[in-house]
Amino acid sequence: MPPRGVKKGSKRARQYEHIKDSLQERGSSTDEAEEIAARTVNKERARSGEATTSSRLSREDISSGRRGGLRSHRGPGGRTFRQLYNEARRLGIEGRSRMSKSQLQHAIAGKKSSR
Numbered sequence: 718m719p720p721r722g723v724k725k726g727s728k729r730a731r732q733y734e735h736i737k738d739s740l741q742e743r744g745s746s747t748d749e750a751e752e753i754a755a756r757t758v759n760k761e762r763a764r765s766g767e768a769t770t771s772s773r774l775s776r777e778d779i780s781s782g783r784r785g786g787l788r789s790h791r792g793p794g795g796r797t798f799r800q801l802y803n804e805a806r807r808l809g810i811e812g813r814s815r816m817s818k819s820q821l822q823h824a825i826a827g828k829k830s831s832r
Contacts, residue, residue: 720755722768729767733758801825 719725719733733754740750763771764780796804801821805813808828813821 720759722762723758729758729762732761795822 719730723729723733736754736757737750740753741747745753759768760775761780762768763775768775798818798821801818802813804825805816805821805828808825810821810824810828813824816824
Protein backbone atom coordinates (compact mmCIF):
# COMPACT_ATOMS: atom_id res chain seq x y z
CA MET A 718 0.00 0.00 0.00
CA PRO A 719 1.63 3.25 -1.14
CA PRO A 720 2.10 6.14 1.29
CA ARG A 721 -0.74 8.52 2.05
CA GLY A 722 -1.34 11.08 -0.67
CA VAL A 723 -0.29 8.73 -3.48
CA LYS A 724 -3.16 7.69 -5.71
CA LYS A 725 -3.47 4.04 -6.69
CA GLY A 726 -2.21 3.45 -10.22
CA SER A 727 -0.17 6.66 -10.35
CA LYS A 728 3.51 6.86 -11.25
CA ARG A 729 4.46 7.14 -7.58
CA ALA A 730 2.36 4.09 -6.67
CA ARG A 731 4.15 2.08 -9.36
CA GLN A 732 7.49 3.44 -8.16
CA TYR A 733 6.63 2.38 -4.59
CA GLU A 734 5.74 -1.17 -5.69
CA HIS A 735 8.89 -1.46 -7.81
CA ILE A 736 11.17 -0.36 -4.97
CA LYS A 737 9.38 -2.61 -2.47
CA ASP A 738 9.58 -5.65 -4.77
CA SER A 739 13.27 -5.02 -5.51
CA LEU A 740 14.13 -4.81 -1.82
CA GLN A 741 12.21 -7.99 -1.04
CA GLU A 742 14.05 -9.81 -3.84
CA ARG A 743 17.32 -8.76 -2.20
CA GLY A 744 16.20 -10.30 1.09
CA SER A 745 14.72 -7.38 3.03
CA SER A 746 11.72 -8.06 5.24
CA THR A 747 8.33 -6.84 4.06
CA ASP A 748 8.15 -4.16 6.77
CA GLU A 749 11.62 -2.85 5.99
CA ALA A 750 10.96 -2.85 2.23
CA GLU A 751 7.69 -0.96 2.69
CA GLU A 752 9.33 1.66 4.91
CA ILE A 753 12.24 2.29 2.55
CA ALA A 754 9.93 2.42 -0.47
CA ALA A 755 7.58 4.88 1.25
CA ARG A 756 10.46 7.11 2.33
CA THR A 757 11.92 7.11 -1.17
CA VAL A 758 8.60 7.93 -2.82
CA ASN A 759 7.86 10.68 -0.29
CA LYS A 760 11.31 12.19 -0.90
CA GLU A 761 10.77 12.17 -4.67
CA ARG A 762 7.30 13.73 -4.23
CA ALA A 763 8.86 16.50 -2.14
CA ARG A 764 11.62 17.10 -4.69
CA SER A 765 9.16 17.42 -7.56
CA GLY A 766 6.71 19.66 -5.68
CA GLU A 767 3.94 17.04 -5.41
CA ALA A 768 3.93 17.03 -1.60
CA THR A 769 2.10 19.73 0.36
CA THR A 770 4.99 20.13 2.82
CA SER A 771 8.67 19.27 2.50
CA SER A 772 11.90 19.96 4.31
CA ARG A 773 14.70 22.03 2.82
CA LEU A 774 16.93 18.96 2.69
CA SER A 775 14.28 17.02 0.76
CA ARG A 776 14.19 19.73 -1.88
CA GLU A 777 17.91 20.52 -2.12
CA ASP A 778 19.74 17.24 -1.52
CA ILE A 779 20.72 15.03 -4.46
CA SER A 780 18.13 12.54 -5.71
CA SER A 781 17.46 9.36 -3.75
CA GLY A 782 18.76 7.08 -6.48
CA ARG A 783 22.02 8.96 -6.89
CA ARG A 784 22.47 9.44 -3.16
CA GLY A 785 22.12 5.71 -2.50
CA GLY A 786 24.79 4.88 -5.02
CA LEU A 787 27.20 7.51 -3.77
CA ARG A 788 26.78 6.90 -0.07
CA SER A 789 26.45 3.14 0.06
CA HIS A 790 29.16 1.35 2.03
CA ARG A 791 30.94 4.57 2.85
CA GLY A 792 30.90 6.02 6.26
CA PRO A 793 33.22 5.74 9.19
CA GLY A 794 33.89 2.03 8.74
CA GLY A 795 32.43 1.14 5.37
CA ARG A 796 30.89 -2.31 5.27
CA THR A 797 30.42 -4.19 8.51
CA PHE A 798 32.54 -7.15 9.53
CA ARG A 799 29.58 -9.46 8.97
CA GLN A 800 29.04 -8.12 5.42
CA LEU A 801 32.72 -8.60 4.64
CA TYR A 802 32.73 -12.08 6.14
CA ASN A 803 29.72 -13.14 4.06
CA GLU A 804 31.34 -11.82 0.89
CA ALA A 805 34.57 -13.64 1.73
CA ARG A 806 32.58 -16.84 2.19
CA ARG A 807 30.86 -16.29 -1.16
CA LEU A 808 34.24 -15.74 -2.84
CA GLY A 809 35.70 -18.87 -1.18
CA ILE A 810 38.44 -17.10 0.78
CA GLU A 811 40.06 -19.58 3.15
CA GLY A 812 41.00 -18.63 6.72
CA ARG A 813 38.33 -15.95 6.86
CA SER A 814 37.15 -16.96 10.34
CA ARG A 815 40.52 -15.91 11.78
CA MET A 816 40.70 -12.60 9.89
CA SER A 817 40.06 -9.12 11.23
CA LYS A 818 37.89 -6.62 9.40
CA SER A 819 40.86 -4.97 7.68
CA GLN A 820 42.30 -8.37 6.72
CA LEU A 821 38.94 -9.34 5.19
CA GLN A 822 38.84 -6.08 3.21
CA HIS A 823 42.35 -6.72 1.90
CA ALA A 824 41.62 -10.37 1.03
CA ILE A 825 38.39 -9.47 -0.79
CA ALA A 826 40.14 -6.70 -2.76
CA GLY A 827 42.92 -9.12 -3.70
CA LYS A 828 40.49 -11.84 -4.74
CA LYS A 829 38.44 -9.42 -6.87
CA SER A 830 41.50 -7.99 -8.61
CA SER A 831 42.76 -11.48 -9.51
CA ARG A 832 39.51 -12.41 -11.26
